[in-house]
Amino acid sequence: MVATRRQPQVLLASCAELPTSNGDDTQLPAALAELGVQASWAVWDAPEADFAQADLVVLRSTWDYTRRRAEFLRWCESLPALANPARVVRWNTHKSYLVDLAAAGVAVVPTQVIAPGERAEWPEHEFVLKPAVGAGSRDAARFDPADPTAARAHLRTLHEQDRTAVVQPYQEAVDAEGETALVFLGGVFSHGFVKGPMLTPATAREASELFVPEGLRPTDPPATMRRAAEDALDAACGLLGLCRSELLYARVDLVRATDGEPLLLELELSEPSLGFRQTDSAAQRRFASAVRGTLARR
Template identity: 60%
Template sequence: MSRTAIFASCSRLPEGDGDERSVLAALDDLGFTVRWAPWDDREAGFAEAELVVLRATWDYTERRAEFLDWCESVPALCNPAVVARWNTDKSYLVELLQAGLPVVPTTLVEPGAQVDWPRTPFVVKPSVAAGSRGAARFDAGPGGSEDAEAHLRGLHADGRTALVQPYQSSVDTQGEIALAYFGGIYSHAFTKAAMLKSDVDPSGLYLVERLGAAVPAPEVRALAEDALDTACSLLGILRAELLYARVDVVRGEDGRPLLMELELTEPSLGFRHADAGAPLRFASAVRQQLA
């Protein structure tokens, strides 16, 4: 039986960044007809589609309220609208921290609020952002604090809440490790090098990442599992209801793994750096969502 699905994108990258090519072939083998459409295309037929998969909707940060309204209007959306609303604002990290997860220490700074700058190198980033846009690293001390204040004023002038986090030096040597899950089940992992000084993609939507295949250590895998379980508990959903998830982990100064981000809305899933079975696992997870 033929099934149909729409991969939701944006007008600046109407067919994503190319990472899903192998996934489209795997879905075709299972009898799926897949097409791409920008999420704000009113003629795309999202409301009638059997399944709509959030993939490259990377301009949502500029129109988040409109994007979330659109998510609510799509009955067969993966991941669901309730997930997108929670996960597209990085303040969810504070919720996970309060729930007892080992998360990179995170302070929210609302517009107009003041902050005591860390005494070690730190990062300031907008709470609503994708692809590391708007993130900047600063050194401790007067010079770094002055630059950070200027960056913070710029974010606040746009009405944006900021996150302040201590910079994790392990990113410079080990990078981050990203663990991909399909239907709540582990699929594969890949490393991501630091992006704060990387080039911006021609689309202007994200910073170019340097990726590579990886095998997560047991304690990293355990943290990723705990992060998924905690998030699903907070959201009141089952892990199987998540078509995909990406858990980004770094090593803290003491070597322990820390959660950097939990990407449940439109993450790159690293298929180009995964084993040949990853697209097949994703295609099976898509079928599971329809069931």
């Protein structure tokens, strides 16, 4: 008699407020089931969820970790099988990784990291002040250097909460054409989408929101952007000492500088929205295949 092979069990990690994703990932369990992988949703900090038993835990909508990153990273590090790997998540959940990538030669939006107790040097033109550990645009705001009072107050608030801040010049192209997200699955380019501007001038975001609603649309990114995204991903893998294929998912967010060249705004290796609703349904099949690849390596 031929023994039937046990189906691999995958847990898609979410948070209590969005237990089955924000809608973007809802078809993933079905796409995985087609490939013989049993996938279900589980809230990352729910005591009843048995993450250690899963063949693979995949981070998805775990977006409430930003105010308790240490606890979240301890949880990530406790798991026998996590995608992406815990050390990637540790590096990537603090926006100082942008400084590392800039030092490695990646064209990054100029980024100052300001820890509590440190002073900011405000850029000459309009700028963005946001938390170094943040997601979904929460607590990110845009300021005019002619009126630094509001920016100082926002920085003080972040620092009083013991949060490190990031200052970047506001990238005008975001208003005109948005930012372009390039999604990689299993280290291979899958699809792109555009996200419209998220920040209205000098408006601090509601801290209670998990994410700010996004205006998204599909795009076929031009070669300059595809190449810049590949370069950013290779640089990150070089810094982390891993192969591309070890990254189940990656999202590279690019904006166009005033000279037209792409600049990296964010490299999301932790819990990115992957824009499945903005692209062909085959993207979810590619994701499922990349999960099979991750399971096969273990």
